[in-house]
Amino acid sequence: MNVKKIILVEDDPDDCELFVTFFSPRPDVQLLPAVGNGLELIKFLDGIKTDAALPHLIVLDQNMPMMNGRQTLQFLRDHQRYARIPAVIYSTYTDTSLIADCKKLGARIVATKPIDDEGYQKMMDDFLAVI
């Protein structure tokens, strides 16, 4: 099976825990240790020596301290090494302007945070479909 390496960028510990709870049983997903904001993500990515070891997907929360989802998208888009990695946004509340902004910055999907297992699995299926 083709296992995808996924990194979650999320500052909320509950949401990090939910990610692990819902996705660690999935055989098609390998969760990398989550990071708390965009700056931490950049540090993490810069520390990876070979391109092959880079994650297959970056899942970004929108509201984060220091560097939020939108700003992180912009950074990724502007750096050749990372621009190819598919990135998605997921947020508690998604309105039309957030969706439009994030799509413009290269987000493949802008998703609303689910509230149950079914919603989480469906969201991950959608994410994997854009890789």
Added chain:
Amino acid sequence: MERAATDVLLAEIDALRAQLVEANETLEAIRTGQVDALVVQGHHGHELYTLKTADHAYRVFIEQMTEGAVTLNSSGLIIYSNFRFANLVGLPLSNVLGREFINYLTPECRKDFGKLFEQGWKKSIKGEVKITVGSTHVPVLLSVNRLELEDEIALSIIVTDLSAQKENERLLQIKNEQLETLNQALIDSNHDLQQFASVASHDLQEPLRKIQVFSKFLKDRSFHELSDQSKQYVDKIISCSLRMKILIIDILNYSKLSADDEHIELVELKHLVEEIIDDFDLKINEKNAIVELGSLPIVEGNKGQLRQVFYNLISNALKFSLPDKPTHVSITVKDLDAGELGLSLSDADQYCRISIKDNGIGFDEQYASSIFNLFEKLNPKSTFEGSGIGLAIAKKIIDKHHGLIIAKSAVGRGAEFNIVLPFKYRRQ
């Protein structure tokens, strides 16, 4: 002898007084245009002096006008003044004539007048000065013109009292400042509303979503460990948090309507309503409802907002149904001139009327306008779920479109919502 001489002198004085009165009366008559000709005893008998009709008209005009008018000679002496000017400076006319005009001005504006006086001989010119009236100053506008008289050149000055205008300007200034303050307050309050919307959109929803997630966890993973009572509590937490979620989203949508959204396009209402009916497919099947859609017009408006109006009204029509009766909803165009809405529009052909009618529970018509208030609900939560915002949103949108929404109903006999919309959107 002395006494007789005194008597003669007194008699002469009386005669001269009478002549003076007569002369003043004549002058007054000439001033006010009551006299067109004068007969004067001259060296060659009676001489007739006629006043030219053109002059006559202007004389009347000058005396009657509300502005002061003076004529100055080359050394700045007043050789003519109308009553209004004498009135303005608070002196009898006789005291004004022969005086230097500049004397009536406040010292600080005499230099300005000097320039006006100098240039006025060459071209028409205007300037603002202040004249002294007793202990106060009156702002006036001087309109200075060179005047060619028969035997000499004079300077005519029209003196316009600017007190009222200045006062108006001052009041206008105050009003403008007040308006500015109010406007700022409005901007602030709109900003607050936006802040609130953003708080509602994220900060309130984040913890709420957690409640939803963890109460579902409790239900899915530990339900068997709970007592029957506790299971009920969990179900209540889940349904309450769902209701709160709906409430927050609705409040958010309502507050967003205040933001400027002037995206106006031609909206095919029939097409719009067809889409909404598709969205309600499940509910319509579940209730076995019949939805009848007539041909609807094309209007100018904000498509997203109009969609919201019809969505809310159709949602209500399906929701407030009678349990023992098949639900029937009709969305049709009706005649606006019928007068049954209590409207009289002079330009009725500029509007359309769309009726959304159901055969549901209806309501007492005394609530026909209060149902559009925010959070107004007529039915207990236990029977009909809702936030009480749907109709408030509909009304706010129709208001923004300069239309009307009118509800008609009776308990148990269905409800009809009439939307009166202008075909053409009127921009602010």
